[in-house]
Amino acid sequence: MNYKINDAHIHLGNSSIINQKLLVKDIENFRTKYNIDNIMLMSLDKDIDKNNKKIIELSKKSKHIHGLYWIQKNRINEDVKILEQEKEDPQFCKFL
Numbered sequence: 001m002n003y004k005i006n007d008a009h010i011h012l013g014n015s016s017i018i019n020q021k022l023l024v025k026d027i028e029n030f031r032t033k034y035n036i037d038n039i040m041l042m043s044l045d046k047d048i049d050k051n052n053k054k055i056i057e058l059s060k061k062s063k064h065i066h067g068l069y070w071i072q073k074n075r076i077n078e079d080v081k082i083l084e085q086e087k088e089d090p091q092f093c094k095f096l
Helices: 024-033 048-061 074-085 091-096
Strands: 010-012 036-043 064-066
Touching: 010 024, 024 036, 024 048, 036 048, 048 064, 064 091, 074 091
Parallel strands: 010 036, 036 064
Antiparallel strands: none
């Protein structure tokens, strides 16, 4: 391939809807295989809390990963509180 991709978004984890998954251990290989410069990483519909935490962690560690935090209807206050705490971190600007 002679082109670079800045992907709109990629979903992390397992899904109850589609038979597709991307695990943390596979992200770097996926990025390299498809020649993707930047990944907008978002949870799938299962294990959202766990995936949100992992996405925060990964976006702080990698300049190629930008986190999309899934705010859930059933826990809006808790999710907003987490994002409020994260905005104090210098890496927060990587979240959208």
